[in-house]
Amino acid sequence: MPDDGQVRVIKKYPNRRLYDTAHSSYITLAQVRELVMAHTPFVVRDAKTGEDLTRSILLQIILDEEAGGAPMFTEAVLASMIRFYGHAMQGFMGTYLEKNIQTFIEIQSRLADQSKNLTPETWSQFMRMQSPMMQGMMGNYLEQSKNMFLQMQEQMTKQAEQMLGAFTGKR
Incomplete structure (x- = not known):
């Protein structure tokens, strides 16, 4: 699907799965990270309430990156x-x-x-x-x-x- 400048909506379901409404398919956190890296505008919404969960997903990506072996932040900085x-x-x-x-x-x-x-x-x-x-x-x-x-x-x-x-x- 071509990027037409629209904000991509990703729905998060109670089972913690992420659903990309633009592609009508489930995606992983790694694929959300790829959207970030590609500068693709997106928003993550709770599938039931519509609440914006984008910040929590971005923080989860940062947590995964920090735990992945090459952390950007020291413990002192995080504290x-x-x-x-x-x-x-x-x-x-x-x-x-x-x-x-x-x-x-x-x-x-x-x-x-x-x-x-x-x-x-x-x-x-x-x-x-x-x-x-x-x-x-x-x-x-x-x-x-x-x-x-x-x-x-x-x-x-x-x-x-x-x-x-x-x-x-x-x-």
């Missing part, structure tokens, strides 16, 4: 992420991570566009030369991002103290 749930900074952390991942994707895309005409051997040589530079560039970006995040946190703390001081009459 830190868990600690942000219910924290006043939870909303900011999600946005912060999303923007950083989007920036990384944009850098990767530009690099891929610039290297389209390179042979595999030339690409390999280029990457060997660029690896230390890319690591340095990403390190600098992350350090700047960290500093901006800390400044934002400091400003928010000051604003909160001022606001609380106005309520309590203390300055």
Whole structure:
């Protein structure tokens, strides 16, 4: 079936099976992962209630990938992420991570566009030369991002103290 830009609907049944309504067939979680990799827009809905289950399916794919032998996140990172749930900074952390991942994707895309005409051997040589530079560039970006995040946190703390001081009459 050609991709006409429509959002593909996948129904999840109580028996945990996933049904692709566009192809009228059951699919596996691995096939849902393939949809993600192909940038195919889709939504997973509970077959009975219609509830959107897309996030839980995506999290399940991440869990499978993390358990598959080459994890992306360390235990420390996962523990830190868990600690942000219910924290006043939870909303900011999600946005912060999303923007950083989007920036990384944009850098990767530009690099891929610039290297389209390179042979595999030339690409390999280029990457060997660029690896230390890319690591340095990403390190600098992350350090700047960290500093901006800390400044934002400091400003928010000051604003909160001022606001609380106005309520309590203390300055």
